[in-house]
Amino acid sequence: MEKRKVRKRSKGKIALLFIAGFFIGFISTNFFVYSEEDVTHIYIIYSSEKASWMSIAYADFIEEWNEEHPDEKIMIHMHPYGSSDSMISILNGEIFPTIWSPASSIWMPFLNRKWKEYKGVDEEIVNIGEAVKIIYSPIVIATWEEFNKTHQIDGFQDLYTLNKNNKVTVRMAHTDPRLSNSGFMSTIMALSAAAGKPAQELEMEDLTDEDNQDWLKTFESSAVMYGKSTGFLAEYMKNGGPDTLNVAFLYENLISDISTASEAGRIVAVYPEEGTLYSDHPFCILDADWISNDQRRVAEEFLDFLREKDTVKSALDYGFRPIDKSISLNKEVFNYETNGIAYNLTVDELEVPEDDEALLRIPDLWLLCKATG
Numbered sequence: 316m317e318k319r320k321v322r323k324r325s326k327g328k329i330a331l332l333f334i335a336g337f338f339i340g341f342i343s344t345n346f347f348v349y350s351e352e353d354v355t356h357i358y359i360i361y362s363s364e365k366a367s368w369m370s371i372a373y374a375d376f377i378e379e380w381n382e383e384h385p386d387e388k389i390m391i392h393m394h395p396y397g398s399s400d401s402m403i404s405i406l407n408g409e410i411f412p413t414i415w416s417p418a419s420s421i422w423m424p425f426l427n428r429k430w431k432e433y434k435g436v437d438e439e440i441v442n443i444g445e446a447v448k449i450i451y452s453p454i455v456i457a458t459w460e461e462f463n464k465t466h467q468i469d470g471f472q473d474l475y476t477l478n479k480n481n482k483v484t485v486r487m488a489h490t491d492p493r494l495s496n497s498g499f500m501s502t503i504m505a506l507s508a509a510a511g512k513p514a515q516e517l518e519m520e521d522l523t524d525e526d527n528q529d530w531l532k533t534f535e536s537s538a539v540m541y542g543k544s545t546g547f548l549a550e551y552m553k554n555g556g557p558d559t560l561n562v563a564f565l566y567e568n569l570i571s572d573i574s575t576a577s578e579a580g581r582i583v584a585v586y587p588e589e590g591t592l593y594s595d596h597p598f599c600i601l602d603a604d605w606i607s608n609d610q611r612r613v614a615e616e617f618l619d620f621l622r623e624k625d626t627v628k629s630a631l632d633y634g635f636r637p638i639d640k641s642i643s644l645n646k647e648v649f650n651y652e653t654n655g656i657a658y659n660l661t662v663d664e665l666e667v668p669e670d671d672e673a674l675l676r677i678p679d680l681w682l683l684c685k686a687t688g
Contacts, residue, residue, distance in 0.1 A: 353388055354388045354389065354390050355387070355388070355389045355390070355607075355609045355610060355613050356389070356390050356391075356392065356610070357389060357390070357391045357392065357413045357414070357610055357613055357614055357617065358392045358394075358410075358411060358412045358413045358414075359373075359391060359392065359393045359394070359412060359413065359414045359416070359617075360394055360396050360401045360405075360410060360412040360414070360415050360416065361393065361394075361395060361396070361414075361415075361416040361596075362395065362396070362397070362398055362401075362416060362417055362418035362496065362596065363395035363396070363397070363544065363546055364418065364452075364545055364546055364566055364568065364569060365416075365450070365596060365630070365633070365635070366395050367633050368450075368629060368630045368632075368633050368635065369393060370393075371629055372620070372621055372626055372629065372630075373391050373393060373617075375620075375626070376391075376617055376620045377389070377391065379620070380616075389613055391617075394410075396410075397494055397495055397496075397543060397544065398417035398418045398419065398422045398495070398496040399422070399493065399494050399495065399496070399499075400494065401415065401417060402417070402422055402425060402426050402429070405426065405430075405440075405601075406426075406429055406430065406433050411603070411605045412601060413600065413601070413606055413610050413611075413614045414598055414599065414600055414601075414614050414617070414618070415441070415598075415599045415601055416596055416597065416598045416599065417496065417596075417597065418496035418497070418566075418594045418596060419496050419499075419500065419592075419593075419594045419595060419596070419597075420443075420446065420448070420595055420597050420667075421496065421499065421500070421667055421674070422496070423441045423443050423446060423597060423599065424443065424671070425675070426440060426441055427439040427440060427441050427443070428671075438602065439602065440601050440602055440603055441599050441601065441602070442599070442602055445599075445600070446597035446598065446599045447597065447598040447599075447618045447621070447622065448595050448596065448597050448598075448638050449596065449598070449621055449622055449627055449630070449637070449638055449639075450595075450596055450627065450630045450635035450636065450637060450638065451593045451594060451595040451596065451635070451636050451638060452566040452567045452568040452593070452594045452596075452634065452635055452636065453566075453567050453586070453591040453592070453593050453594070453636075453660065453664075454497060454500050454501055454504065454564060454565070454566065454567075454587075454591050454592050454593075454594065455564075455565060455566070455567045455570060455584040455585060455586055455587075455591065455656075456468060456470075456474070456562060456563075456564060456584070456585040456586075456587060457549070457552060457562070457563045457564070457565045457569075457570055457573075457582055457583075457584060457585075458561060458562050458563075458582070458583065458585055459557045459561055459579070459580050459581070459582055459583075460580055460581045460582070460583050460655075461557075461580050462557055462561045462562075463583065463585065466483065468562070468585050469585065469587075469588045470508070470585075470587040470588040470589045471504060471505055471508035471534070471587055471589055472508055472589070474487070474534060474537075474562065475508070475509075475530065475533055475534045477537075478533050478534060478536050478537045479533060484561075485537035485561060485562060486537065486539045486558075486559065486560050486561050486562065487535075487537040487538045487539065487560070487561075487562040487563065488538060488539060488540045488541070488542065488548055488551075488552070488560050488562070488563045488564075489501045489502075489538070489541065489542075489548070489563065489564035490541060490542045490543060490544065490545050490548060490564075491541045491542065491543060492677065492678045492681050493678045493681075493682075494543045495542070495543055495544065495545055496545075496594060497545040497564060497565065497566060497594070498541065498542075498545075498564070498681075499677065499678065500592040500594065501564035502677055502678070502680070502681045503517070503592060503665075503667060503668065503674075503677055504587065504589065504590075504591065504592060504665065505531060505534055505535075506521065506522070506527065506531065506677065506680065507589065507590075507665065508530075508534075508587075508589050509526075509527040509530035509531055509534070510524070510527050513590075513665065513666070514590075514592065514665040514666060514667060514668060515665065515666035515667065515668060515669055516668070516669070517668040517670065517673050517674075518668070518670045518673050519670065519672055519673050519676065521673065522673055522676055522677065522679075522680045528680070528683065528684055531680070531681075531684035532684045534684075535681075535684050535685050535686050536686055537562075537686070538685065538686040539560065539686075540560075541685065545565055545566060545569065546569065548563055548565065549563070549565050549569040549570075549572065549573050550573065552565075552573065552582065553573040553577075553582060556577075556579035557579055557580065566594055567584055567634060567636075567656050568633055568634030568635050569634070570582060570583070570584045570634070570654065570655045570656050571633070571634035571648060571654040571655065571656055572633075572634070574653075574654050574655030574656070581655060582655055583651065583655035583656075584655055584656045584657065586657065586660065586661065586662045587662060588662060589662075589665075590662050590663035590664065590665040591662055591663075591664065591665060592664075592665045592666075592667065593664055595638070596635075598618055598621065600614045600615065600618070624639070624642060627639060627642055628642060628645075631644060631645045631648060632645065632648060634648060634649075634654070634656060636660075644658060646658060
C-alpha cells in the first residue's frame with residue numbers, strides 16, 4: 316500500500332463511532348448489502364484500553380481497502396474484551412476471532428497451554444514468534460499530585476511503608492488479577508518488590524515464602540476495590556476524587572485521559588523505582604480451523620496497515636508508546652505538566668517470570684493475600 320496520511324477525526328466523531336460500536340456489542344464496517352459469499356468477514360477481539368485508536372485504524376483501513384480493492388468486499392467486526400475473558404471465551408468456543416489482541420504477551424503462552432489441555436491436541440493456537448507488536452504502555456502508580464507531594468511515593472516499597480503507618484489513610488485499587496491484565500501485572504510487580512528480586516527470576520518458592528506473603532498482605536491491606544476493567548477503574552478514580560481512591564495501578568496511557576485538572580486536583584503517574592512491566596498489545600492471527608485463507612490474507616493486510624508509521628503515530632495521540640524507536644513521541648501528549656505522564660522512561664523494564672508454574676500461580680497468591688474488608 317502506498318504511503319498515506321491518517322485522516323484526522325474530531326474527538327466528537329471518534330467518541331460517537333466508539334459509543335455506537337459499544338452499544339451494539341461490536342463495531343462493523345462496510346454497511347452494504349451483498350450476498351454472504353461475496354463478503355470476507357474479519358473478527359477482531361482486542362483489549363478495551365486501545366479502543367479509541369482501533370476505531371480510527373479500522374475506519375482508515377476500510378476506506379483504503381475500498382479504494383484499492385473495489386471489487387472485493389470485507390466486513391470487520393471488532394469487540395473489546397478483557398484479556399482473561401477473551402482467552403476463556405476462545406477456549407469455551409464462545410468467540411472465534413481471526414485476530415486476537417490481548418493487553419500483554421503474558422496471555423499468549425497461557426492460551427496455548429490451556430488450548431492444548433482443553434482440546435487434547437499438540438498444536439498451539441498462537442504462533443508467538445509471529446505476533447505483531449506495535450505499541451506498548453507501562454504499568455504505573457496513579458496517584459493525586461497533592462497526595463504524592465505529601466507522601467513522596469516512588470514505588471511499591473513506599474506504598475508498603477505507608478500502609479504500615481496508622482496515621483495515613485491509603486485507599487488503593489487495582490483490577491482483579493484473575494480477570495484483568497493490569498491487575499495481574501501489578502501483582503507480579505508487587506511480589507518482585509516483596510522478594511527483592513527481578514520479576515523474571517521469581518520462582519514457586521517466592522510464592523510460598525511466608526515473609527513474602529506477609530509483605531503482600533500488608534501491601535494489599537489498603538485496597539478498597541478490585542475491579543474487572545482498568546478503564547473503568549481510571550474513570551472511577553477521576554470521578555470519585557482522592558477521598559474515594561488515592562492510589563491505583565493503571566496503564567500509563569490512561570493517565571493522559573484522566574489527568575485534567577479539577578477541583579480535586581490532578582492525577583499523575585509514578586513510575587515505580589523498582590521497575591515496571593510493559594503492556595505490549597500483541598496482535599495474533601490465530602492458527603485455528605475456523606479461519607479461511609481469505610480471512611488470513613485480509614488479516615495480514617490489516618496488520619501490515621497497523622504497522623505503518625502513520626497508523627502508529629495516531630496511537631501516540633492516545634498515550635501509547637511505539638515499539639519502533641525511530642518514531643518520536645508527541646511532546647504535547649507525553650508531558651507531565653499537562654497530562655501527568657513523562658516523556659522519557661527512566662525506570663527499568665521488568666520481564667515476566669520465566670518459571671511458568673510460578674506465573675500461573677500468582678493469581679492464587681493474590682487470593683491468599685488480598686484485602687478482605
